[in-house]
Amino acid sequence: MNPLFEELDFHNTPMGELVLRRRRVMALKGKIIYEVKLNDEYLMSSLFYAAEAALAETGLARLEGGGWDVAVGGLGLGYTAAAALEFEQVKRLVVIEALEPVIDWHRQNLVPNGAVRCFPRQPRSPAFSDIFPQSWKPAHPDAKNYLSVANTCQPSLLPAFSLSFC
The missing domain is CATH 2.60.40 (Immunoglobulin-like)
Structure with a gap:
């Protein structure tokens, strides 16, 4: 126990x-x-996470078509990112996190949404970068399908670390 x-x-x-x-x-x-x-x-x-999941579900539920690039601000325990990955329209998910240890918790599977829930689709293996630019742009400059889901109240804390699911 x-x-x-x-x-x-x-x-x-x-x-x-x-x-x-x-x-x-x-x-x-x-x-x-x-x-x-x-x-x-x-x-x-993890006791109160409905709002975290609803943030992604509300923003992504109206997506039409496929091939969307989605950015989530703040990884936390991973509920917003996990909810976003449930949408087949999402081609690429980038999580912007100000605190590198939070990303490490997911790498080390210390949190319930570590490797199990945040990486459900293959070949979505994480690719980490050192610094993420202050303004997120989609993978292709001419892309029209991108959406940003903010899950953080302090965007001024950048530079931040990013986690990309491709």
Whole structure:
């Protein structure tokens, strides 16, 4: 059985102390939840993620045709990215993340939406770049099918790291 509380990762970042933790909530029949904190603020919880998924679903539900390039701002626990990848119209998904340790959590499969849910379609293997430009552009300059889904409240924190699903 998992312990009641585990700190899975900790980093001092330019934005402050970033913590990934996992805990069991006995009041919910021992449900395991993951939480992301920056300093003393909760950024995300796997207990409350409906809004994260709805962000992608609302934006992508009206897409027509295929071959869309989609950008998601903020990876977090991966719920917005995972929801976006459920849409067959999405050809390429780029996630813009200000904190490299968050990408590492997904690389290391420390979060529930690590390799299992964020990479469901082949050959969508992650390609990482060091710095992502402040204004995201689609893969082809003349492309008309691109959409940006923002999942972050601080876009000024760029340069950021990016994760691309192609």
